[in-house]
Amino acid sequence: MLTMASVMEIYQLLPKTNCKECGKSTCMAFAVDLLARKVKVEDCLPLVREEKYRANYQKLSEIITPVGDVTETGLIVHEDKCIGCGNCVVACPVNVAADPFGAGSGKAPTSDKVILKVEDGIVRAKNVEECRRFGENKILCVACIDTCPTKAIEFV
Amino acid sequence: MVVCLSNNYYVCTGCALLCDDIEVELEGSSLVKVHSACRKGVARMKGCETPLECAVNGKSTDTDTAIKEAARILSNAENPLIFGHGNSSSQAQRKAIAIARKTGAYLDDTSSFCQGPIIEAILQGKLRTCTLDEVKDRADVIVFWGADPSSSHPRHMSRYSYFPRGKERQRGWEEDRTAICIDVRKSDTAEICGNNGTYIIPPGEDAEFMDALVSGLSNKVPKTSFDFDKKRILELTNILKKAKFGVIFAGLGLVYSLKDLEPLFALMDKLNSVSSFHLIPMVGQYNMRGSNHNIFEETGYVNRVKFGTEVLHGPEYSVVEALKEKAVDAALIIGSDPLSSLPLSVARYLTEIPLITIDPCQTLTSSKSDVTIPCALAGVESGGTAIRMDGVEVEMKKIIETDRLSDEEILTRILEAL
Amino acid sequence: MGFGQFLAAPEIKLKLITYRDVFQDSAKESSRFGEEYEKLSAVIRLDPKDISKLAIKEGDTVFVKNGSGKVIVKAMKSGYEEPHPGIAYMVNGPWSNALVPDDTGGTGVPKFKDIEATVQSAKGGKVTGILDIF
Ligand code: SF4
Ligand code: SF4
Numbered sequence: 133m134l135t136m137a138s139v140m141e142i143y144q145l146l147p148k149t150n151c152k153e154c155g156k157s158t159c160m161a162f163a164v165d166l167l168a169r170k171v172k173v174e175d176c177l178p179l180v181r182e183e184k185y186r187a188n189y190q191k192l193s194e195i196i197t198p199v200g201d202v203t204e205t206g207l208i209v210h211e212d213k214c215i216g217c218g219n220c221v222v223a224c225p226v227n228v229a230a231d232p233f234g235a236g237s238g239k240a241p242t243s244d245k246v247i248l249k250v251e252d253g254i255v256r257a258k259n260v261e262e263c264r265r266f267g268e269n270k271i272l273c274v275a276c277i278d279t280c281p282t283k284a285i286e287f288v
Numbered sequence: 289m290v291v292c293l294s295n296n297y298y299v300c301t302g303c304a305l306l307c308d309d310i311e312v313e314l315e316g317s318s319l320v321k322v323h324s325a326c327r328k329g330v331a332r333m334k335g336c337e338t339p340l341e342c343a344v345n346g347k348s349t350d351t352d353t354a355i356k357e358a359a360r361i362l363s364n365a366e367n368p369l370i371f372g373h374g375n376s377s378s379q380a381q382r383k384a385i386a387i388a389r390k391t392g393a394y395l396d397d398t399s400s401f402c403q404g405p406i407i408e409a410i411l412q413g414k415l416r417t418c419t420l421d422e423v424k425d426r427a428d429v430i431v432f433w434g435a436d437p438s439s440s441h442p443r444h445m446s447r448y449s450y451f452p453r454g455k456e457r458q459r460g461w462e463e464d465r466t467a468i469c470i471d472v473r474k475s476d477t478a479e480i481c482g483n484n485g486t487y488i489i490p491p492g493e494d495a496e497f498m499d500a501l502v503s504g505l506s507n508k509v510p511k512t513s514f515d516f517d518k519k520r521i522l523e524l525t526n527i528l529k530k531a532k533f534g535v536i537f538a539g540l541g542l543v544y545s546l547k548d549l550e551p552l553f554a555l556m557d558k559l560n561s562v563s564s565f566h567l568i569p570m571v572g573q574y575n576m577r578g579s580n581h582n583i584f585e586e587t588g589y590v591n592r593v594k595f596g597t598e599v600l601h602g603p604e605y606s607v608v609e610a611l612k613e614k615a616v617d618a619a620l621i622i623g624s625d626p627l628s629s630l631p632l633s634v635a636r637y638l639t640e641i642p643l644i645t646i647d648p649c650q651t652l653t654s655s656k657s658d659v660t661i662p663c664a665l666a667g668v669e670s671g672g673t674a675i676r677m678d679g680v681e682v683e684m685k686k687i688i689e690t691d692r693l694s695d696e697e698i699l700t701r702i703l704e705a706l
Numbered sequence: 707m708g709f710g711q712f713l714a715a716p717e718i719k720l721k722l723i724t725y726r727d728v729f730q731d732s733a734k735e736s737s738r739f740g741e742e743y744e745k746l747s748a749v750i751r752l753d754p755k756d757i758s759k760l761a762i763k764e765g766d767t768v769f770v771k772n773g774s775g776k777v778i779v780k781a782m783k784s785g786y787e788e789p790h791p792g793i794a795y796m797v798n799g800p801w802s803n804a805l806v807p808d809d810t811g812g813t814g815v816p817k818f819k820d821i822e823a824t825v826q827s828a829k830g831g832k833v834t835g836i837l838d839i840f
């Protein structure tokens with residue numbers, strides 16, 4: 133099962149030379165952005181170019197799985213893992229509050245205020261600004277992560 | 289043009305959960321988007337890449353010719369087998385039964401080697417059951433036994449059994465429900481039930497674990513030959529005792545490991561003497577249970593029958609024994625793929641006898657068939673009714689038009705041609 | 707390929723348990739004859755210890771056989787935390803069904819979840835195609 137990589141883990145695999153070729157001031161800064169998927173592994177040019185980093189490059193590419201969209205809250209859906217079971221849809225507290233008799237009761241969402249919704253068998257995130265992990269009074273909500281049987285949802 | 293049929297709900301026939309809250313978007317006569325169905329349901333509803341062709345002896349032909357040939361094979365056979373039914377509407381199933389009656393056929397369905405014994409016990413009133421809607425509104429202790437809904441019925445936990453808020457379960461799963469998973473491996477469902485809620489037992493030891501639970505529930509020391517931690521068994525029996533509305537979802541793991549249902553009856557009796565427990569079989573194919581109900585109504589048995597001057601019933605009339613003993617001399621397979629789903633050692637005999645397949649898609653069985661007749665995809669291209677895993681009847685509506693006949697129409701015409 | 711070249715490969719006896727998988731099921735709905743269905747079905751999931759006993763790497767192909775049949779499938783690690791040497795898992799499908807014995811004791815129910823088989827490296831042999839299972 134894929135677990136979330138930590139910044140340190142990523143940093144350890146980078147050249148650690150602070151060469152700035154990627155446009156960041158340090159490798160650590162690059163690691164932070166890589167974790168948030170703001171940059172790609174390939175943006176670290178020496179890693180791609182130099183033979184001695186080959187193994188690390190490969191490892192990093194495995195850890196940092198490419199994703200379609202990272203939402204502003206950092207929510208990523210690994211579409212290849214999602215089975216569309218709807219557990220997260222029904223468990224998300226924002227969904228429940230916005231749509232108690234649809235999503236909150238296990239059925240197809242009937243409100244367009246919900247965050248998570250299954251389309252074509254895969255969960256899609258909308259209205260992410262409503263996510264409890266976002267904004268002024270943010271809390272570390274894990275409802276969608278804990279209920280997912282395949283660990284398809286990740287926050288970066 | 290994309291037409292969104294909003295608030296126009298359809299039924300998914302991907303499994304016997306028959307989710308009835310599916311919305312679709314159409315472009316012309318094809319589904320371009322399916323809302324709320326799981327991955328498996330979407331794959332089913334969008335149809336297969338390899339549709340079945342209408343053919344006799346490998347040569348494509350028209351439906352009339354194929355139907356005539358099918359009828360000829362069935363009338364010529366002394367002991368035809370009519371098998372499948374789990375992926376047919378109840379209306380088609382009744383026609384299949386009529387064909388079996390008329391041709392003196394062996395009639396069996398997939399439940400014969402799946403959930404048959406449990407559904408029979410339920411229909412005979414030997415096991416207490418309830419509906420999935422009751423589970424959603426009331427259940428506080430949910431046991432998945434030898435069942436992995438996350439893999440077999442993906443929306444089971446979100447629609448009914450664990451996550452949704454229901455009438456008496458307003459606070460959601462964390463506070464209001466306890467989910468237990470008893471299995472031989474740590475399945476995806478077990479991941480959700482967590483380490484505390486998961487009980488991994490050795491393969492084939494389900495009966496003994498049931499006995500141990502009965503002991504625990506009777507305040508005796510729960511012993512097992514595989515030395516399961518007694519403390520954990522007692523923790524579990526405590527949860528079971530306190531249940532206000534308990535339910536056991538019986539999966540194939542449970543069914544296959546029991547020689548007979550006695551240990552399960554004993555456990556259910558004990559549970560109902562200390563608390564309140566119900567059982568629902570995790571039926572796979574969308575209308576497997578309907579087939580059991582329909583055959584039961586017609587014959588008094590849920591499956592494994594042979595028509596003749598009287599209706600015979602027993603394991604010797606099961607699809608497996610009939611093929612093993614080479615007792616049948618032709619076969620009509622409807623919406624099923626025995627060459628994939630039965631042991632090959634048993635199913636191989638099908639390739640030696642005249643074989644007819646009715647299915648929307650090519651299957652391993654159709655690839656070895658003498659007559660293949662494509663039918664409409666139920667729930668998408670044809671309607672009818674089906675029975676959900678909990679015994680509730682669900683009505684399916686047609687979503688798109690097709691030239692292909694429904695399985696009900698094909699069977700009606702075979703019946704007429706006999 | 708002659709039989710001789712397999713003599714050296716270690717052979718182990720295992721108990722096979724079948725299970726279901728959404729991805730494989732979905733692939734079946736799309737096409738039973740497609741690559742995806744084969745990729746997801748023709749797999750045996752083993753304990754890492756058994757993989758080393760077989761002297762193979764994860765992803766290598768193995769012969770799985772018993773009195774009922776023989777198939778070549780890909781060997782993978784099960785990924786379960788709990789060790790389970792001697793027990794292997796195969797997703798329900800034509801490949802696993804090729805190995806289910808016809809011995810039912812007259813009950814009409816084959817032992818789908820209780821299969822004994824031996825496993826041995828196929829030394830790069832190709833996975834059995836769905837139409838070649840017969
Ligand atoms: S973190 Fe909480 S609020 Fe945000 S999407 Fe997940 S469940 Fe909903
Ligand atoms: S819980 Fe996981 S698998 Fe289920 S719909 Fe949500 S992301 Fe997909």
Ligand code: SF4
Nearest residue numbers: 300302303307326329
């Ligand atoms: S759970 Fe079953 S019925 Fe519901 S959408 Fe998935 S396949 Fe269809």
